[in-house]
Amino acid sequence: MTAWLLVAPVLLPVLVAALSFALSGSRITQQVLGVSVLTLTLTDAVVLLVLAQRDGPQAASMGGWPAPLGIALVADRLSALLLTVSLAVALAVLVFAIGQGNADFGESSPVAFHPAYLLLTAGVGMAFLAGDLFNLFVAFEMMLTASYVLLSLGVGSGRIRAGMTYTITSLTSSLLFLTAIALCYAATGTVNMADLGLRMTQAPDGVAATLSVLLLVVFGIKAAMVPLHFWLPDSYPTAPTPITAIFAALLTKVGVYAMVRTQTLIFPRDDVWLLLTIVAVLTLLVGVLGAIAQDDLNRLLSFVLVSHIGFMLFGLALFDEAGLTGTVLYTAHHIVVQAGLFLVSGIVVRLSGTASLASLTHRAPPPPVVAGLFMLPALALAGIPPTSGFVAKFVLLQAGGERSGWPVTVLIAAALLTSLLTLYAMTRVWRAVFSAGPDRPAPRREAGNVLMLAATVGIVGLGVAIAVGAGLLGEISEAAARDLVDPDGYREAVLGGGDG
Amino acid sequence: MSGVREVVGVVLMLGGALFSLLAGVGMLRFADTVSRLHAASKAQTLGLLLVLVGAAVHEGGPSAPPLLLIGVFMLVTAPVMGHVVARIAYRTDAVARERLTVDQLGDRLSRQDAAEPPPR
Amino acid sequence: MRADPGDVHEPRPDTPASRGSVRRRPWRYLPPVLWLTLLWAVLWGTFTVPTLIAGAVVAAGTQAAFGLPPRGAERRHRLPRLRGVVQLPALIGYLLVDLVVSSVVVAREAVRSGPRTRSGIVEVELRARSDAQIATVALLTLVAPGSLVLEIDRERRLLYVHALPLRGAADAEGRRAAVARIERRLLAMSRTAKKEGPA
């Protein structure tokens, strides 16, 4: 049964995407199919999370072939948690997109949007569950190809340019990923990640270390870590809001996830921590400086996204249980928060007709409810307590506080500074968008489409739930981090046969 | 018997390979596109056919049918390729006209009735 | 080129209707089905009953799904005469000799003259009348090295052959004769040639 639970997040969306593509005449059918399959998948993910939290890593080999022979899908606490959160966000964003209708898409969107979106979620699901490096590559490709399509569905010339930047950069990273897989296979004779972890220890230091950083670079591109981030702020903001939201929420996180997974499972080495620390500091600061420099709301949010990848790298750089707990928490929280912010931005842009802060200053502010919907995730992003962002950041700082040495000190200082500057960036948005006054028009009454609002409320509510349920989430994250630091349970679940 | 077969096969293959090489020389040396096309679409095909027959003879048995099939298909597709490319080459002035001893097609085209529909 | 307004086509045959006529005469399918079944068997390399049945099924399926409508203008499609079948090896033999000889000639040109090799374009008048015959003549002409069919004038039944090497008018006549020889042997295999009048 585990096998079915594990494969459902991949298989069901693929099946429905195919149906949706074949039946693309009827938009209602597509919408109903999409929402129901994502709901079903989300339920499945929750069950997986419960099982993983209760019994440890859940693994199964597809086709019943034992692990290195067949492809293993694995849901440990980390992947099940991220899967659950991601699917919840994906569902909400789909509802938002349905509410938004085709306004932002081109002529052919009804045909293309739903299948591409479902394949994207299937890819994300497979990426989180993959226990096999090449399967992870395929998952990335599903996800990314769908994202290329979604990004270029629009009509404008700016959009196609942005699509090219994004596509070509991602493609380069994919090809490097493939190269890295080839090299890993050449060195070890396996692509199963658990198996790779065992065999990589027998490879000479130089080979293992080089492959380790090569994969780090590959995933760093997907995760938009500095200096491999340039593509992101140039491309994400040009997409229609739901697309931007889902990209921002999921794609970079899959990159981070892959980084965490491979570094802990395959290359549990300590020669990359300094590199990761430097990169984390750069990511934090470069991203947030970029955000401060922007005038476009969505670009600003994109730079903030880059910056906060640095927090996730923070914990990975520490490479201990506490740090990884922080990374897990931060990743889960950030998925929700960043999506929420982009959705609110979508509502704002739709109501005001511009994303430029300078122009928004002179437009009527959205109604208070939208302001509230912005406020919560914005505070969470800045790590103001008692939001989810605070919890995650606190855990990271605490983990950093346990360490000594100037690199970690610099890292902590950068993290604190980034928090403050994020807050500054958010207040800039607030000042331009949400404050009314005698020198500007009164707030609007209408808040846009009901579905769009409901989806946004749902995501923001999820963020609040993460904060409220920080205890449970903390337990899961900590256990997940323990699994990461000591992956024997994972290996046993995968190579010890699974449940066939 | 099988020794003879092998010898014949190898000789055929050698001949085919030689033809291919000479065709390559032709492709390199001939002056214009259409002439080079001769070497490419013809001599090469012949070389391939010889190699195929040689291999079929050499191997015998179950390996032979697909090899012959390759030959048959090549015999159909290579000339078509040659014709299409040659036609386009002439129509796009890729023929070195000054090297032609006879150009009856050019003569025909320069006559007034070139474009007129033929007698029914 | 649908987009070109200057292009006027012959009236397009009503494809579904003609397909209906095909359905009334399924034996039209027989030759292609046979040839495809043979191909199937050759591909598998076995001529057992299951293979042949499977091949027939695949071939018939292919024809049923993607079979082309009848060719239209010329109604008949007749099998070659028995004498023609007998003549086939002779034709092949002739072609093979021709092939080898002309190959040697071209190869020698390549090595010896190279850029100095002269060529020419010869107009060849055909006796063949049907599309299939003309095409076959062209194809066979094309197989031999040294002769490339540049243009086919279907209506006037002319081939324009680029010949290499071609040093003068005498060579041109020789080329014409060579094509004619092939054509004669080909036509001899089919009795349709003589009966066919101008379309």
Next chain:
Amino acid sequence: MTVMVSIALALLCGAALLVTVRLVRGPAALDRIVALDTLVTLIISGTVVGTVIRSDGISGHVLVVLALLGFIGTIAAARLVERREDMR
């Protein structure tokens, strides 16, 4: 025998190199198109000979496909040349 077959293979390789020169040098697009087509033919020949050397007769059907479909790209490219003067 194997030596002779190897010589055949070497001749084919030589042919491939000559064709590559044409491919690279052109000068006309049609020359390159034809050279590419010829390269495919030579790969078929070479593989057949190589199969004889290695005596694993498994690649035959691959070559059938090549023989049947190798000219598709050639014709497509040639058609482009026909329609676009600046592509020659």
Next chain:
Amino acid sequence: MTTLDLAMATVVGGLFATGFFLLLDRSLMRILLGVIVLGHAANLLLILSGGAPASPPVTGSEGPDGRLADPLPQAMALTAIVITFGITTLLLAMVHRAWQLDGHDEVRDDVEDRRIGTVHDRAEERAAAESDLPADRGERR
């Protein structure tokens, strides 16, 4: 395990270099070709990671040495080839669309990136102008 030979290493390195070079171009078409070449390079490397030339991994097709090639890289490379092909067509369509929209197929720089400076400067000017307003302005009521 057989080490990669010099010839193949050269090909792999050469293809990667070529692909990277094309990738750095401004012409989308060249970038596309670069992607294709890189795809070839990566797939070739994948296959080579399976070891030295051998007979196809089909039961019963063993050559005289009885060695069969490693099927796993082949399956992976096959998957990768198909994926690369799909993405190539998509990229090709993007090239076409870009050309259709812009009249050229070059990657031009992102104007938005150039714009930030001036906008922020303007925002600062405006803020400076606003701060001159009387500070006690508008207490409510």
Next chain:
Amino acid sequence: MLTLLGVHLLVALLLPLLAGRYRRAAWLLAVLVPLAAVVWAGLWTGRVLDGHVPQETLSWASVLQLELVLRLDSLSLLMVFVISGVGALVLLYGSGYFADGGREAGLLVGFAGAMFGLVTADHLIALYIFWELTSVISFLLIAGRGQGVANRKAAEQALLTTAGGGLAMLFGFILLGREAGTYRISQIVADPPATSGALAVAVVLVLCGAFAKSAQAPLSAWLPAAMVAPTPISAYLHAAAMVKAGVYLVARLTPALAEVQPWQPAVLAIGLLTMVLGAWRAMRQTDLKLLLAYGTVSELGMLTALLGAGGQTAMLAGEEMLLAHACFKSALFLTVGVLERSTGTRELHRLSGVGRSMPVVCGAAVLSVASMAGLPPLVGYLGKEAAYEAMWHADFAGRWWAVAGLALGSALTVAYCARFLWGAFAVKPGVERTPVERVPAVLVWPVCVLTAASLLLGVFYRVTGDLTVPYARSEHLVPDPAGPYEVSLWHGVTGPLTLSAAMIVAGLLLHAGRVWVERAQRRMPSLPDTQRGYEGTVNGLGRLAVWFTRHTQVGSLPVYLAVLLLTVIAVPGTMLLWYRPPLPDVTAWHSAVQVPLAVVILAAAVALVVTGHRLTAVLLVGAIGYGVAGLFLVQGAPDLALTQFLVETLTVVAVVLVLRRLPADFSPLRTEPRSLWFRVALATVAGVCVAALAVTATAVRQSLQLPREIIERAPETGAYNAVNALLVDFRALDTLGEISVLLVTVIGAAALLGRRGDGRGRPAGRRRRPGGRSRAAERFGEARWDVPREMWLPEALDVPRRERSLLLELVVRMLFPAVLVLSVYLLFAGHSRPGGGFAGGLVAGQAFVLRYLAGRSAEAAFPLPLTPRSVAGAGLVLAAVTALVPLAAGGTPLSSAQWYWDVPVLGSLHLATNVFFDLGVYLLVLGVCLKLLYALDRVRDAGDTLAPYGGPARRKAVT
């Protein structure tokens, strides 16, 4: 306590909803909440002062060490009285002040709740949480809903300053918690951590937070700026409550940390400096509210110094002063609000004779100011006397500096107190008497109550003493060398008292000579302006951000990719060089055939780099592809070679079809030689890196176990071709993902290609060269020689006649079904030979490409009543369903079953269910090819009229 917190939160959320309809009830409810807190605290007072400490815990995320621990000791009790008592009065005042204000009421109650939590929290992190909550609510309150630019900027400044300090403090807390082994404040105080470097850092960080919150120099600018907020908000946040958070924290931690350097010097120096500077600034304000604000800064400085000094008497003085400050400062703020409401101004030069018009308010103000100035018998006097006493007897070095600072500050305080009274109420010569409007009583009452508190707490000094002494007598504080200080109005004539009196006189003199003082202030070099410092920082940050981002985020894809490549070279390359794994012995080649193929590939690659012609480049890429396919064959991968060949051909066709609409040469943009060489170098080094890595990586592998197992077990899947077994069975999930990718790419490609050009792109071929059409083309004119008589391919009728070819049509007609049969063969042969669904589907797709090339119409070539979309969709559905089917049989996903039948005539039949999976792949690939072909067809349709022999003349020539 938790209940009270919950009530605050609930009411705060409820109020905005309620206020819309029931304004009065809402405000009443708002007043009741803090009042309840006061009552509750009152009920506890006795027991708490007896040493009983109630405590409540709410576990939030205990695994992350996040808990809500609330604890009510005597200091907390004092604070609860202050914040909730003042809160209730301010809310009462607010009910008369705000027109509707559901938002403000809600925020104020929320703020009261946050403060309540802050002062009762016994957990550093919980304290931090409430701390930042107050910052956020303060931001919202200052920014207001409709106030002007100044409000927004002031709110931002307050938030950023306090939150920035808060962040530092948070990390200070974390370090402190680490050193102490707990975040519980009571435990830390009970058992202070041993002094260490980390603890010193923690102290500095914590003080940063406290100083920022309490507006200590140099972080004090935000407080005066925040005076743009409505009066009740200023009164509450910036007098009574929020600014007290910082000094509260200092008071809270002094017992534990006063011994740790640099706590004491920092607290004393900063505190007293702030006191003096604040008062000095207050003296020259003309806006009454700003005057009070600078006064507040000054008072907070004194509080910081007292509460942090570490002595018992100082602590006592600080507590009393804190209590006093809450009473008099909020009373005065509210007074200013009343004045503003009744006169319309706060400018002291425009107010004249208001004292006579509003005697009650004036009286109350006089008393409050007296408390502020430290005059008996008001509570301010108690505090100030204790303060002098504490500093006078303190035993730290430099205590005379402290006394001097205190004295100077007091004198200046007296001066600005006098200035306030004079400014607000005096009759000023030359200024006409200010007209006064009546204000509602509800605005005056709170002022009176607060003033009364100042008076009563002074008169009944024992009560004050009872409230403040227990905390001040903490064992961790340094006892007064002169014995425990008793709270009293009269201690006899002591040194401190004399000094105090002298300073009052000095202050009054300063006010009397205000004209000269103002002149002196103007002449003195201006002190560093922290407001300008803040603005400079923010603007500088903006400029830095723009400068930096403009120079990194240049928007150029080549630059981005170059950085990416550099990273690839620098990071893994460096790693490789660093470890320098032993280079293996490298053979020249494994198979001689590889060499010519390598030469072909590399030659094509070099030519590809050099060529500027698009078609040439495409052909060269095709050559590389065919060469690589050849290598695959050599390598023993016929499946792969087959797919590679097919894909390469399809790619060439697709690119060529798109090239119809693109210019012939690559972009005319010439790159400058330097960047060209940079590109060459970069690409070369990257290529070398990959190659080196490849050689090293291939050299180390030992085990060949997995491939052997795959080949051995392949027959279990029904396939003897191990590659096929992997694709459809062992690794079918990859294949499923892969065909999904294919589907989605073709969706995207079709969407992009299917659009009409709406931009500037024009068919490039129209840009004819000056030479015009070729000679042959001209002469060829309207030839239509090669049109077959029979209809070999129905779709060929659409081809321009000049382009038709008898031979091509005939051959295509013959080959088309053969190609289809071949594709079906490959589909089924895959199990035992090279082939499979991919190859089969691709071959089938190329059958239609073939038709398209001869017929120029994709649709006509695919006559079935199925769309490519349905074929492709059905393929993926079939594959996915095949993966799902084992669910019905209780198997694992993607598992397959084998069936064998013995049929009499036919012999043994074998069916592996994974053949349906393969069939799905076949259909999908076919559908994708068709869809692509249709889409590419539309590329031509989009206005393409590039007939080389075409033109207007043709119209005539054709019948």
